[in-house]
Amino acid sequence: MADDDRIILAHGGGGELTRRLLAERILPRLANELLAPLGDSAVLPRPPGDICFTTDAYVVQPLEFPGGDIGRLAVCGTVNDLAVCGAAPRAISLALVIEEGLAVATLERIVESVAAAAREAGVPVATGDTKVVERARGDGLTITTAGVGERLAGAERLDAARIEGGEAVLVSGPIAEHGLAVMSARKGIAFRTVIRSDAAPLNGLVAALLASGADVRFLRDPTRGGLAGVLADLAETTGRNIELDERAVPLTAAARHASELLGLDALAIANEGKVVIVAAAGDAEKVLAACRAHPLGRGAALVGRVGDRSDWPLVELLTAVGGRRIVQRPYGEELPRIC
């Protein structure tokens, strides 16, 4: 396929063309010891601890946007699902479903981006699969990643059942940037300031947080459904109201402006490089210090507290103007195909 510049169906047939697509375009970019044998499965050395296992499918449109692309998103999303489980990522898998007609150059850029994000997270792409489907929507590419991680010491303390009234709710930095970056790229909207996706692997930040000695009870990355979705889940899981202080939620002026322009609630917009943290009330400062000492946690803030038990647990927002309103779980999709 040296002279071709578009993917054709036969690249997915499992024959010589598939072999060449992999050997020439994909594998050299992902090279690592676990992937190299190209067996049906990758073999990972015997782990000393429990294993965490996760998967995510990515259907974001467009494939590339300010601050990232579907490849970076897929790696970060899976690494972050392991991280919030208290696990260090040990291997990820990469399944590509390519639409015929996708430019080979685009595929190569995205695979490069997968490789770069994997290096950033310190995790090998250990196994994968590639399929090609007929041209249709012009979607180009969907990626499904799965990840295997090893639970860190202290991770067993992450247990929402331990959460009590009065505990601190924190977020590791400014929210809503991923969703806004994708929307602006999709709609061709130029905001006054370019908003870049925050997609980033959080395993380093989480490891630092667990090592800090702070009594952390819960970690979750606020992706689809945003901060509002995570806190609605938390209220449901704990059976407690959650109080959120609007003025304390980190949000850049650019993101605030863009959310207003699009008529969206920043609290419900997806993030791909942030973590929501619940910690013992007395340990909020320790959590903030650990976050702020890490490049991905510099904008961390204490945003609320866990409230009383309730038969109808709710997320209550103390608004900037001194009012109160209930934060609803987003109903359907405000932002389709955002991740």
Add this chain to the structure above:
Amino acid sequence: MADDDRIILAHGGGGELTRRLLAERILPRLANELLAPLGDSAVLPRPPGDICFTTDAYVVQPLEFPGGDIGRLAVCGTVNDLAVCGAAPRAISLALVIEEGLAVATLERIVESVAAAAREAGVPVATGDTKVVERARGDGLTITTAGVGERLAGAERLDAARIEGGEAVLVSGPIAEHGLAVMSARKGIAFRTVIRSDAAPLNGLVAALLASGADVRFLRDPTRGGLAGVLADLAETTGRNIELDERAVPLTAAARHASELLGLDALAIANEGKVVIVAAAGDAEKVLAACRAHPLGRGAALVGRVGDRSDWPLVELLTAVGGRRIVQRPYGEELPRIC
């Protein structure tokens, strides 16, 4: 969505509709202890041995065909990739990318089929993700599964580097049935006899084979590219010619007839419940006995032998009429979207 019968985009938005789709339609069918906490990752108990890790994307059309559907295929394919690595499956992940407009009843049948195949293999669906994309091709659904397995005792002997000239090449039963079943369903061709996909989880058969004491050097499931593809890979990996006896290759009369009708080479047609085995020359009978004692290996046969070293290693077919021909690796896709 109690009264809805079609998937809509909002089912994929990460909000209340997503929660209900999962809670009402998907999770009850997959219920197991690992999945129940619905965390970002599933936590698997500390394994005593090495971990195998694999992934596959499934884009088969149509979604349902004689003998199986995309759900059964996805579970069996991932279990089989672990099995041929000598691993007992411990957990699989399930990522669904659903096209809006898919009938909810179809989704439910396919999730039931995932659950049934997982029970058959004795492996829980431990984690998953669900996305919805706009209506386009009418593809309906793609599924990506990943699997984590634990290497069985004796699996370290599976090593293509140990293969020597004169060793036995076997296959666990009649070939080509999966690909023919899908093609007949897609094209609406009625063969004289209905051909059913052979999709089945091979972990039990492989465990029996490894426990038999036979000196097995190599296992591979002949999916895309069929038996021809596996043997072409084997010739390349070992640097040895592979001799295949056409008369010995198990093929039902119905499958032979259907292949001829479609103008396809049965050797290159996909299987989803067969395994190709290379074993020490003296152990062929032991392998056959172990296979034939298992319900999924009753049609096992010795089909060829590993030949001499060569600078241009080839797969050579001894034809039924006494001639010889080179078996080519399939070039592109003879059978697109077969798995």
